[in-house]
Amino acid sequence: MYHFPCYLIPDTYKMNRWNPTIINAPSDISADETFDLKGEICPYTFVKSKLMLEMMESGQILQVIVDNDESATNVPKSLTNEGNTVLGTEKINETDWMITVRKK
Amino acid sequence: MNSSVIVSVTWLQEHLNDPNVRIIDARVSDPRLPMGYRASHLPNAVPFDLNRDMYEMAPGGPRIRAFDAIAQTLGERGITNDSTLVLYDEGTGPLAGTTYWLLKYMGHDDVRVLNGGWHAWQLAGAPTTKEVPQFSPAPYTARVDENQHSTAEWIQENSARDDVVLLDTRTDSEYYMGHIPNAVNLSFDAAIDFQTQGLRDAQVLRQQFETVGVMSDKEIVVYCGSGSRSAHSYLVLKSLGYSRVRNYKGSMMDWAHRRGLPLE
Numbered sequence: 001m002y003h004f005p006c007y008l009i010p011d012t013y014k015m016n017r018w019n020p021t022i023i024n025a026p027s028d029i030s031a032d033e034t035f036d037l038k039g040e041i042c043p044y045t046f047v048k049s050k051l052m053l054e055m056m057e058s059g060q061i062l063q064v065i066v067d068n069d070e071s072a073t074n075v076p077k078s079l080t081n082e083g084n085t086v087l088g089t090e091k092i093n094e095t096d097w098m099i100t101v102r103k104k
Numbered sequence: 105m106n107s108s109v110i111v112s113v114t115w116l117q118e119h120l121n122d123p124n125v126r127i128i129d130a131r132v133s134d135p136r137l138p139m140g141y142r143a144s145h146l147p148n149a150v151p152f153d154l155n156r157d158m159y160e161m162a163p164g165g166p167r168i169r170a171f172d173a174i175a176q177t178l179g180e181r182g183i184t185n186d187s188t189l190v191l192y193d194e195g196t197g198p199l200a201g202t203t204y205w206l207l208k209y210m211g212h213d214d215v216r217v218l219n220g221g222w223h224a225w226q227l228a229g230a231p232t233t234k235e236v237p238q239f240s241p242a243p244y245t246a247r248v249d250e251n252q253h254s255t256a257e258w259i260q261e262n263s264a265r266d267d268v269v270l271l272d273t274r275t276d277s278e279y280y281m282g283h284i285p286n287a288v289n290l291s292f293d294a295a296i297d298f299q300t301q302g303l304r305d306a307q308v309l310r311q312q313f314e315t316v317g318v319m320s321d322k323e324i325v326v327y328c329g330s331g332s333r334s335a336h337s338y339l340v341l342k343s344l345g346y347s348r349v350r351n352y353k354g355s356m357m358d359w360a361h362r363r364g365l366p367l368e
Contacts, residue, residue: 044132
C-alpha cells in the first residue's frame with residue numbers, strides 16, 4: 001500500500017481518468033453531424049454520443065462537444081472500445097472539448 | 105423474480121392502474137434523439153432525467169441538487185412519500201440503479217425496479233404510449249437517510265472494522281490502476297444478463313458477491329469512478345436482502361483528488 005497526497009497520484013492513474021489525451025483532428029475533416037452535449041455529464045455524454053452514432057451511416061463523422069474533462073477523457077475511450085475511430089480530441093476554448101469520431 | 109425491490113413485466117402489467125403506483129422512466133431522453141421518454145414510454149410513466157433532475161453543474165464538476173429541490177420535482181410529477189415507485193431504464197442498468205439509490209437516500213420507503221426495463225417490456229409486447237400523464241402536484245418531503253451514503257471520512261473512520269467491506273465495482277483494469285486500500289473488486293455488470301438485460305438469477309448473484317467476500321452480515325460500501333456503477337451494485341445487493349449497504353457517491357473522483365488519502 002502506498003500513501004501519497006493527491007499530487008503524487010501515479011501519472012498512469014491520472015492520465016487514464018481525468019486527463020484527456022489531446023489528438024488534433026485532420027484539418028480537412030468535415031462533420032456529417034455535430035452534437036452539443038455541453039452541460040451533460042458521464043455517462044450521458046457517452047450514451048448519447050453512442051445513440052447518435054447508431055442513427056448515422058458507417059464511415060460518417062460525428063463531432064461531439066463536451067464541457068468537462070471527465071467526458072473528454074472517457075467518451076473517446078468508450079467510443080474507441082465500441083470499434084469507432086476517434087480522429088480528434090481538441091480543446092476548443094477555456095472549458096469545451098470537441099471529439100471527432102468516424103463511425104465503424 | 106418478484107420482490108420488494110425487483111419486479112417483473114407481468115407484475116407491473118397487473119399494477120399499471122394501481123393508483124398508488126407511480127412509474128418512473130429513468131432512461132436517457134433527448135429531443136434530438138428519436139428515443140427515450142418523448143418517443144415512447146410505459147403508460148402512466150413520468151420522466152426522471154438524472155442529468156437534469158438529480159444533478160446540477162458546479163465549479164469542479166456536477167453535484168447532487170438540493171434535496172428539497174429534488175423533492176419538489178418529484179411532487180410536481182404527482183409522487184408522494186407513500187407512493188410505490190417502479191423505475192425502469194433501457195435494461196436493468198446504472199441509470200435505474202442511480203435513481204433507486206437516490207430515492208432510498210432521500211428516504212423513500214417503497215422503490216422497485218422493473219427487471220429488464222424497457223427492453224423486457226417491449227419484448228413482452230406490453231403497451232406503450234406517447235401520452236404524457238397528468239397527475240396533480242403532491243407534497244413530497246425528503247427524509248434523507250445518511251445510512252445509505254458514504255463519504256471519504258466515513259470510510260476512513262470505519263474501514264478497519266471487521267464488519268465493513270469495501271467493494272470496488274469498476275472493471276478489474278481500473279481497480280488494478282489504484283483503489284481504496286482493502287477494497288475487493290467485482291465489476292457492476294457481472295450482475296447483468298446481457299441476453300435479457302435483466303439481473304442474473306439471485307443465487308448466481310449471491311455467489312458472485314460471496315466469492316469476493318461481500319457477505320450479507322457485513323456493512324458494505326460500494327464505490328466506482330463517480331458513484332453510478334456502484335449505485336447499480338447497491339441496487340443488486342438490496343435486491344438480495346443485504347440490509348447495510350452504503351454508496352460512496354464521490355467515489356474515486358473524490359477519493360483520488362483529496363490530499364493524503366491512501367491508494368493501494
